[in-house]
Amino acid sequence: MVALEKAGIPVVGIVARSFVRAWQSCVDGWGQPSTTFVTIPHATTGQQADFICKMVDEQVDAIIQGLTTLPAAVGTAIGTRGSGQTTELFTVELDATPMGLDAVNHFLAERDWSDGLPVIPPTPAAVEQMLRGTKRSPQDVLMVMEPGFGLATVEKIAINAVMAGCRPEHFPVLLAAIDCLAQPQMNHRDMQVSGHTEAPLILVNGPIAQKAGINYGTSAMGPGVVNSANTAIGRALRLCLINIGYCKAGAGDPNFIGLPTKFGMCIAEHEEMSPWPPYHMDRGFKRDDSAVTVVVVTGPTDIIDSASRTPKDTLNNLASMMFYRNAGAGGWIRGWQSAQVGHSNKRVSYQGPYHPVILSPSRAVILAEAGMSKQDAQAWLHRHCRISLQAALGTRGIPKDDSGRWLSHPELQHLADDPSATIPALESPEQYLLFVSGGSTHYAHFFYGTYGMATVPVEEG
């Protein structure tokens, strides 16, 4: 909407009350905090038409006024603006009292610079030590993080890494995760500002996993000292999204309910126990390379596979998770999604979603023992997870040219009126992202992917 104001025409937004802070955060990021909006009490999504009309009826006068009266200036933009990359220093007084011990957390919480949990104080010495974990220069900018358009310098990332409890050996993994988010196909803007609960899942491959102490065995996605690297790296990425991207809970981040996955998720592949080549080899890396993949997900759901006795049982059980209709199933029929890159006019098309399935080694073994490669398993899921074409088209249909021909996948148009026609839920087998991790038993985790994904090499310090 700010782009339209910039183009010289007035706009008014209709904003649900639970999104007001998100709206304010976005228009602030885009440079016009006073962009006019009216508020309706409830989100329109999932509401009946009569109720939506009733909510809108009460705002018509305000909408007309918004188009005909200049908005008053509101508030001041949050955070330091400009190209300078200096980091402010603050002095906080500590003492041995309970309040004194908590002084740094209190200081950060007052400024909304935290995920709400206690942090390690990011002192200059601690940050300097963190920076020894990389060869990159402290002022290198890895990305501009939305919705706040914050400059993700190596130094700012290091500060947040200290706060999260990272050690220098974790730092290259965190930097690689941010290199992934910087890829346009990650559509990190929507990951940040959507009301839908989406979170980055960090998948680590190669020797860096052991070097950084990332658990890939029993309970690797859970709490505990054995998972301190997993927890700290995942948490550090979330702190970066909050403090560098200005994605504050309830504001830039308007998730209706949220999920604990948003505190952070980082896991490595159990490459020794997996019967298959590790995931980064699927992405063109060598086994001895270290690589980080980030995929944006919601969920997960635990898949209990205790009753399976055959590979087909296991695959059927996995496939049973794939039919949640709002998880992008069949969306590819309308063509690839595209993401806009920051303030530029550049759009990037990307394939998505990718649905990660974290397979316990035991679940991969039951498939491999039957002679199935990972690609065979992906192909099976692709072949069997299908959706009705008519359901995929839904009420939106598909864009057509002047002659009525589908602009996307015209080769399937002859099936449009066939109620029995089905299409694969995901466009390509590779979109079933099979990753082997955890203790070796009869479980798997299934995540619903939402946007794209990226894999990048880890630049070790």
Next chain:
Amino acid sequence: MKVQIMSPAANRVDFKVPPAPRLASLEGKTIGLYNNMTGGADIAVDRVAEHISRRYPNVKFERYGGDLRPGRPALSRGNHIDAEEGARIAEEVDAVIGATAH
């Protein structure tokens, strides 16, 4: 004991966009109705159009959102109006009402 800490908050790219001039009246204008394809957004902007039509019978409307305009970028939650599309819309209409945050 005093401890020095470094700010975890990033410096921000400095964008400033002044508000566009407002319309003297809606009389005879063309209004864009933008919905970002989330549920009910089309209903919300259509309802506003009904009201405005009653008050200003000579107002025209153009609809934006999703893939309503083949050959143009599909505008949805993931595809915001960028500067190029904003300039094109500004040539087609005098103002825009958008249901975008719901």
